[in-house]
Amino acid sequence: MAQVALRNIVKMFDKTPAVQGIDLDISDREFIVLVGPSGCGKSTTLRMIAGLEEATSGEIYIGDQLVNDVPPKDRDIAMVFQNYALYPHMTVFENMSFGLRLKKFPKAEIKERVDNAARILDITDLLARRPKQLSGGQRQRVAMGRAIVRNPKVFLFDEPLSNLDAKLRVQMRTEIKKVHQKVTTTTVYVTHDQVEAMTLADRVVVMNGGLIEQIGTPNELYHRPQTRFVAGFIGSPAMNVVSCQLVNGGAGLSVKLADGLAFPVPDARRSRYQQYVGNELLFGIRPEHITERRSDMPGGSHVFDARLDVVEPMGMETMVYFTVGGVEVCGRVNPTAAGNANETMPLVADMNQMHLIDPRTDKVL
């Protein structure tokens, strides 16, 4: 068990920066997910923790030890790869026990540890098989088993579910969470899938362009994004972002959108936004905060009419799309209340959940 700390980590590939100065503290037993689009440096960061890449500058600590110059085998970590990386010429048992055999553990203990891990992962029946005879999900379990038997200080996962089909991915996601609840080891998990990040993580690290955009619990990221990137990246469908002007009307602040729409800003936000009056800003609101008209609407809700372009029934809810100033905006309404395409429908925006983004700094105000 150990905490992991990164201090101003930089990684250059030739002259291209992949990671541009990252600070991160991971506490003992914490499940941290690094998430971001392709090429944001999340995998490189993980590989530097593993020791598979050398940091160009900065310091990496595992426990209290500075590990920059420690080879992977002495870092006491275990890693699960996207393509599983099982040794094809070994049985599942041999795969899982490989690390222990290298470290010359007694045979009885190897067997006990492998059996124990196999029980946790429900692969006891597969121990005599070779990787070729396993399905994708089974291979993934074996790869996790290989990590668990080592009983390392830190687990590292590099997009472990990307090669699985959608259904299996959801199943294995739950599996990973269960395993972490049983084997509480510090875990760093890399994914580009924000749903995976939200469901698994104690804290999520959103990365973009080799930098950390925001670190926070899944709920913090969702409800209080600090940057435009995080606001757009977390949540599906993505947050609606439309350009607006903040104006001071008679009754208080309001955001003036294109097409003559104006939404009043709740009084609670007045002091926060006061200094930006008159600025061109971006108005952000999540689809679930644009709904049909209900009887129990909270204060701060604003009713407006929208002409629907597309209506997408999802079963549990219906997505309605309309445009504001040429930008497509999405709302989530109750299927029974949804209007038809090319018709006008009254919608309600919950302005208590609004965000304002400064387009010059891309920061959420």
Add this chain to the structure above:
Amino acid sequence: MTIATATPGGATRAAAYGSIARGKRRTLYWSYFFLFLFVIFFLTPPIYMFITSLKTSAEISAASNPWWVYGPTLSNYFELLSQNQFLIFFKNSAIVSVCVVCITMVIAVLAAFSLARMGFWGSGTLATGVFLTYLIPETLLFIPLFKIFAFVHDYTGIELINHWWVLILLYPTLTVPFATWLMIGYFASIPKELDEAALIDGAGYFQVLTRIFIPVALPGIIAAMIFTFTVSWAQFLYPLAFTTSADQLVLPVGIVTTLIKGDVFNWGQIMTGALLGAAPPLIIYAFLMDYYISGLTAGATKG
């Protein structure tokens, strides 16, 4: 061509549309046709050798049908195998080939692993360089090699010319580059995560090589071994140039120099010797053919 030109105008023309089975069958016919040509082309010499090896000298020189044995005899085999000389050639060839295979594999596997995986400065150029040395014709190397041998003799007093064991040092110059190149291609096809997983599991580079790479790349290694064995078993020019005494010769040169006396060709024994000499590679191929093919193709697509 006859089949191809006959069908379009024929009564079966309508069936030609959309008949996959028909197209397949035609492809198969052509495949068999060319395979048959190949078989005739490549099997005629060994069959002729075999037929001739069963004849007496008198029958060979007689103007009878060369493709038929009228009085079959194993006398050529008995004579050859009872000659001490032939057994010495065989022994020399066997020792040289086995040693060359061992030396080549140790060098080639280590070289290929470091060139394919360690990614040190200049490893790419070095890998190309290894292959380029294979392109130098071996005949060009005789004079420099004689020079080197003379130099070694002058400074150490060790005579390298006319010793069968010196071939053990010479052949790897031919086999190591190609075997290394073949292995680089094979090693490159092994996913990088496999060695990374092993490194994290606690293996050093040498353990990654012995416990992961060698077992996983076994087909490639066996292909390289077969290649090396064949090259050193069949090598003719080097032993011809560097060995002269009868007890220092290897099989291919031995057969030619001892069974051709002036203008007298002992055809029956030459054919028998060649046939017996071809047996070991043939047996090895027969048993390891599958490995050989998968090894060669893996190297070909990924190299």
